[in-house]
Structures are given as C-alpha cells and as structure tokens.
Amino acid sequence: MESIQQRFERLQNAMNAIVSHDPEHSFTELIDDKRALFKGFKMIYSTNHLDGNFAKSSLKSIEDECPVLKKYFYGNGLLFFSDELYDKTWIHGEIKIPLDYSLSLDSNAAERFRAWEDGKDLDKSIHDFEKLVRFIKDGEGNGFNFDYSFFLIENYFDSMKENNHRPFNTIRALKRFDHLNYDMNNFDVTKPIFYEDRAVAGQRAIETLHAFHSSPEILKFQERRMLLYIVLLKAVILRQNIKTTLAEKISELVLFCLNDLGKFPKTELYFAWKLLKYGKQLRFFDPVSQISKKTLKKIKGMSWDIFALRYQETLASKGDFGEFFIPFFASFDNRFVELAQACPIRAVLLDEKGKNVITIQLDELEFQTELNTSIEPEVHKMLLDTELKLKRMNTNLSNDTLVELALSLEFELEAYC
Incomplete structure (x- = not known):
C-alpha cells in the first residue's frame, strides 16, 4: 500500500x-518507459508535435479563430494522459476524449462587456469583441x-466599496449576456438585444457578489495572490543590489521564503527567478526596470497578471464535465501575451487522489538547475525531505500576516525611490 509520502515522492x-524529457522528443517516449511512474496520475502536455495516437487537441486553431483568446500552454497543441486513456489507446488506436473548455476574463475584457x-x-476593439462574443456562443461546436x-x-x-459601482455594473452586464438574443446568421454586435432586463440581472449580480464576499475560498485566492506579490517585491528589492x-540573490530569496513565509513556493520563485535573470530582456518586466514612486503600483499590477496565469492552473485541475479541463483567457491587453511568452507552460501534472497539481514550465530544467546550484547543501537537504515538504504545503498564512510582511517590504523598497 502506497503511503501519502511515497505517492508524493512518485x-x-x-x-x-517530464522536466528532463527533451520537448523535441515524442510524448510516447516519455510515457512508455515510465508507465508505473505515472500510474494514477493525469497529465496535460503541451507540444508543437502532435505525435502518435494519444488523445489531442489543437490550440492554434482556437487562437486563429479568436485572437482575443490567450492560451495557457506554450505549444500549438495538447496531448493527454491517464491510465484509462492509455489503455484504450493501445486497444483501439487513436481515441477521442470529452474536453471541457473554460474561458476566463481579465478586467479589461470584462469591462468591455459592461461598456457594450x-x-x-467600443471603437477599434469592436471587431475583436464580436469575434469573442461569437466564439463564446459558437466556439468548438457548442x-x-x-x-x-x-x-x-x-x-x-x-466591489465592497459603497461608492464603487463599476464591479456591480460589470457583473450585471455579464449576467445579461447569459440571456443575449443571439443568432449566428443575424447577430449585429452594435445592436445587442437581451431577453433579461437590468433589474432582474441586477438582482442576480447582487446574489453573486454576496456569495463571493462570503466565500472562504475567495479569501484563499486573495492570500495566494498576496504571497505572489510578496515574493515579487522581495525579488525587485534584491535586484537593486548590483x-x-x-x-x-536566488539563495537569499529561498531563505526568505523558508524563514519568513514558512513555505517553498516553487511557482512564485520561478517568476521571481525569471525577473532576476531575464528582466532586462523580457517586455513583461519593463514596468519594474527602474524604481520610482509608481513601482509599487506596477508590481501589484504585475502580480495580478501572473496570478491570472496561476488561476488557470486552478481551472486546469478541474474536470467537471470531461476528463480534462482546458483553460483559456480573454484579454485585450498584450501584457498577458508577453507574460505567456516570457513564462511558457509545458505541462500540468495532476494527482486527483493526493489533491496535488504541479505546473511545469518549458524552461523548468534551467530554473531547477540554477536553483539547486544557488542554495546551500543544508538547505537543499531540507527541501528534499518529503515530510517537511508536506508540512510546508499545509502551512497557511493569514491575510493579516501577509499584509504586515508586504508593508515591511514596501517600506524597504521605498528607500530606492
């Protein structure tokens, strides 16, 4: 019987x-020789080579149809693995699987629905907006x-501020969109007709906002975003020391995470490493290239952009209507494109039984190599201890603790302004 620790180690x-497997080599080579290693796990694997008989999906065709959609994965297509899929593939050859696509909106996309x-x-964005509307209604068949x-x-x-009606008005518009009078052949994006009036949609918007305001899960998302903001803040501060x-810098950042946060947030550390090593080369990090009084606001905005990517990870781990859940993001802002190009995602590995999800970047091997060579041997030993890993994963920091730590780092950064 496999213990929790043994399953996590596996x-x-x-x-x-996956990290050590050359992206240019076939998916079959990755799975065939390590069948027992992947037993009980699921995987969504991004590639530019849709090889073999594995269940697959084209991302490029979706992006070509609707340019506003931004894919979560780096490659042109996806391959899927689970025990059941693998066995069926061997018996029947190429098979099809039910995929559940999900489309998330960032604020600039959501607020276009409010304006519309x-x-x-909507001026110059009206044509792209029409493609988005049509894709939501018609995309991928259903x-x-x-x-x-x-x-x-x-x-x-x-949305909790008494005099800020923008979030409510946006949600009300999105609720009305559920009841858009839509016909593929006769739809005129400049003259939308809704079956539901504003009063009814407004009541539904109030109910939705109330549910979110009272949801412990939403608070957890706020805390996860705050953790990301703190790690980025620390990285920007470390970056100032030439x-x-x-x-x-990486060693100090890892020690900060372990000592001050009690965690080893690998994904957050990945983005911080990307900033520290490639910040001058990647457009996404331009807003923090020089420190000014506006830098804190820019880091907060950047943390939300990255968290949008992290939120897609949460969606990818779901599968309510199919075996696999494929997230897309709608944005009229090029920052998300720049982020996806800067931090390409190669795979998502899921252990539903153990309730663990691991995101693997395309340059994960480079990141892990530099991480391992930067930290001291005793720290490395501590990071490899499975029991300590599980303990860190279960460490929860309160929002108040995170806010206090963020304020301390913000004060430290202001010294460079």
Whole structure:
C-alpha cells in the first residue's frame, strides 16, 4: 500500500521525468518507459508535435479563430494522459476524449462587456469583441463555458466599496449576456438585444457578489495572490543590489521564503527567478526596470497578471464535465501575451487522489538547475525531505500576516525611490 509520502515522492519523480524529457522528443517516449511512474496520475502536455495516437487537441486553431483568446500552454497543441486513456489507446488506436473548455476574463475584457451592454462605442476593439462574443456562443461546436470568477477575485475589495459601482455594473452586464438574443446568421454586435432586463440581472449580480464576499475560498485566492506579490517585491528589492550575483540573490530569496513565509513556493520563485535573470530582456518586466514612486503600483499590477496565469492552473485541475479541463483567457491587453511568452507552460501534472497539481514550465530544467546550484547543501537537504515538504504545503498564512510582511517590504523598497 502506497503511503501519502511515497505517492508524493512518485509525483515529484514524475515531474522530474517530464522536466528532463527533451520537448523535441515524442510524448510516447516519455510515457512508455515510465508507465508505473505515472500510474494514477493525469497529465496535460503541451507540444508543437502532435505525435502518435494519444488523445489531442489543437490550440492554434482556437487562437486563429479568436485572437482575443490567450492560451495557457506554450505549444500549438495538447496531448493527454491517464491510465484509462492509455489503455484504450493501445486497444483501439487513436481515441477521442470529452474536453471541457473554460474561458476566463481579465478586467479589461470584462469591462468591455459592461461598456457594450451600456450602449457605448467600443471603437477599434469592436471587431475583436464580436469575434469573442461569437466564439463564446459558437466556439468548438457548442460554445465555451464562460467564467468571470477571476474578475470577481481581482475586484474583490473594490466591489465592497459603497461608492464603487463599476464591479456591480460589470457583473450585471455579464449576467445579461447569459440571456443575449443571439443568432449566428443575424447577430449585429452594435445592436445587442437581451431577453433579461437590468433589474432582474441586477438582482442576480447582487446574489453573486454576496456569495463571493462570503466565500472562504475567495479569501484563499486573495492570500495566494498576496504571497505572489510578496515574493515579487522581495525579488525587485534584491535586484537593486548590483554587487551580488544571481546565485546569491536566488539563495537569499529561498531563505526568505523558508524563514519568513514558512513555505517553498516553487511557482512564485520561478517568476521571481525569471525577473532576476531575464528582466532586462523580457517586455513583461519593463514596468519594474527602474524604481520610482509608481513601482509599487506596477508590481501589484504585475502580480495580478501572473496570478491570472496561476488561476488557470486552478481551472486546469478541474474536470467537471470531461476528463480534462482546458483553460483559456480573454484579454485585450498584450501584457498577458508577453507574460505567456516570457513564462511558457509545458505541462500540468495532476494527482486527483493526493489533491496535488504541479505546473511545469518549458524552461523548468534551467530554473531547477540554477536553483539547486544557488542554495546551500543544508538547505537543499531540507527541501528534499518529503515530510517537511508536506508540512510546508499545509502551512497557511493569514491575510493579516501577509499584509504586515508586504508593508515591511514596501517600506524597504521605498528607500530606492
């Protein structure tokens, strides 16, 4: 009988197998020799080579049809693995699987629905907006699941302010969109007609906002975003010290996470490493290239952009209507494109039984190599201890603790302004 620790170790070893597998080599080579290692796990694997008989999906065709959609994964297509799929593939050859697509909106996309529902002119973005509307209604045969929970998470605190009606008006517009009078052949995007009036949609919007405001899960998302913000803040501060090497900065950042946060947030550390090593080369990090009084606001905005990517990880771990859940993001802002290009995602490894999800970046091997060579041997030993890993994963930091730590780092950063 496999223990919790043993299963978690096997999941880590499966991740390492993916990391060390050359992206140019076939998916079959990855799975065939390590069948026992992946037993009981599921995987969504991104590639530019849709090889073999494995169940697959084209991402490129979806993006070509609707340019506003931003894919979560780096490659042109996806391959899928589970025990059941693997066995069926061997018996029947190429098979099809039920895929559940989900579309999330960032704030600028969500607020275009508000402006459109209010009769305002969308000007140059109207054609792309029409493609988005049509794709939601018609895409991939039956339309896309339409998810605006990220907008609610991002506007969680603003929506509680008495005089800020923008979040409510946006949700009301999105509720009315559920009841759009839509016909593929006769639809005129400049003259939308809704079956539901504003009063009824407004009541539904109030109910939705109330549910989100009282949801413990939404608070957890706020805390996860705050953790990401703190790690980015610390990385920006470390970046100002031109006398220390990249390895020294990474080592200090890891110790900060372990000592001050009691966690080893691998994904957050990945984004911080990307900033520290490639910040001058990647457009996404331009807003923090020089420190000014506006830097804190820019880091907060950047943390929300990255958290949008992390939220897609949460969606990818679901499978309510199919075996696999494929997230897309709708944005009229190029920052998300720049982020996806800067931090390409190669695979998502899921252990539903152990309730663990691991995101694997395309340059994960480079990141892990530099991480391992930067930290001291005793720290490395501590990170490899499975029992300590599980303990860190279960460490929960209160929002008050995170806010206090963020304020301390903000004060430290202001010294560079």
